[in-house]
Amino acid sequence: MRFKNGRKHFFKNSENLSLSIGDVVAVEASPGHDVGVVSLTGELVRVQMKKKKEDPNSAEILKIYRKASQKDIDVWQECREREEKIKQRSRQIAIRLKLQMKISDIEFQGDGSKATFYYTADDRVDFRQLIKEFAREFSTRIEMRQIGLRQEAxxxxxxxxxxxxxxxxxxxxxxxxxxxxxxxxxxxxxxxxxxxxxxxxxxxxxxxxxxxxxxALKSFPKSDVKLKTKKGTGVCQKVDIFKNMLWYAYEGEWMNWHRLTPEQANKIIAKNKKGETVGSLEEFEVELQLDDERTPDFNNTVGQDSLTRFDKPKKKRRNTSSNKNKKRRKRKNNNTSKSKNA
Incomplete structure (x- = not known):
């Protein structure tokens, strides 16, 4: 069963009601009854109970009473409409009592007999006086439930x-x-x-x-391991998992980076453990440069336009209709002048 804001619980269908996903039903609560929506039925419920390590035969699992009547739904909707106003009023009361807590949400039970106040607080809060004022203000049973910041979100x-x-x-x-x-x-x-x-x-x-x-990092050497060469000691500067590359720089020459593969770096580290030193990092970097030269150049065959195509000013289009009108006016003027001369 699903309730407000994704809260879910398991219930027994002891009455063997024909239920389907999305049905609104009345379930057992303490006290009274609650109203929720069926979210899962059948064998999938047993799979979820096994995943959550819930015992299907446990006496703590409550039962389903009936399908919700129109009266149950009306009472449920009225309670849901009251929650926002009550939340604002409850925050004002908590601020007046100077309690270091934040009331994040309120959930009414389906029959309106109980209201659960969800709050977050860093330290322990003494809300005995707060519950008395809530009960007097809202005329219902009050339950305070502390939640974490993740649950609040x-x-x-x-x-x-x-x-x-x-x-x-x-x-x-x-x-x-x-x-x-x-x-x-x-x-x-x-x-x-x-x-x-x-x-x-x-x-x-x-x-x-x-x-x-x-x-992926299992094949990479640790970044704090240094590579000992005759030219100097190489220190890891960058690791790129996607490109499967590492960048090393000599001590004192921090601006010049040398690119190596994890296999090459592990090879140098293995030689260092045996007491051997390689000539330089450049010896291993040359192989990568030759490999890069073999990679083909990919041309733009999709037909994409240039990014600077909007920078060029557009040419002004000649207004053909205005030119035609001018020509017609000239013809009329010429004809009128000829008729007058005649």
Missing amino acids: ARLGGIGSCGRELCCSTWLTDFRSVSTSAARYQQLSLNPQKLAGQCGKLKCCLNYELDTYLE
Whole structure:
């Protein structure tokens, strides 16, 4: 069953109701009943329960009462319409009580008997007086539930820097920890403004391609290992995983970079471990230059226009209609002058 902002729970269909995805049903709650939408049925539910390590025979799994009647849906919609006003009022009360907390969302139970306030806070908050004022102000049972910043972003939703809806509010259900090492392995600049998501934490998408980068880096030597040559000591300056290249520079000659492949760098490192030193990095770089000369030059056969085609001023078109009108006027003037002379 799916509830507000992607909250999902498993329920038993003990009454053997014929349900399909999208049906609005009334389910067991404490106290009263709640209203939700069926999101998954059949054998797929068992697969998800196995994935979530949920016991199908557990007594904690609540049951489905019935398909929601029109009255249930009307009460449910009325409660949903009240949530935004109550959220604004609850924030005013929290500010007046000088509580270091942020109320991010409110969710009413389907029958309106309980309201759950989701909040975020850095430290422990004593909200005993807050609950008393909420109960007196809103005349309902109050439940306070603390959530993390990632859960808050998932509930509120939004658009990410990629231009698409947030992963946490659409399909992502488990939140794995993201560390700055994931950005280092992918050679991203450690800029918190670019790496942080809407929640203020590191973006979850940093973990998506991390395994591929780690697999590719296995063939690369460590960047802190130096290459010892007769000409000098080579220090790694840059690693390009996509081009499968490394750039080294001699100590003291930091402006001159020499490009090597991981195989060549590992070969030099293996010789250094044996106590041998190679002549110079240029010996290995020459092979790459010869390889680059063999690569064919790709011409522009698509027929793309030049990027500077708009820089040239356009030629003024002659107005043919105005020229025709002028010629007609001249002919009339000539004819009139001839008739007068005659």
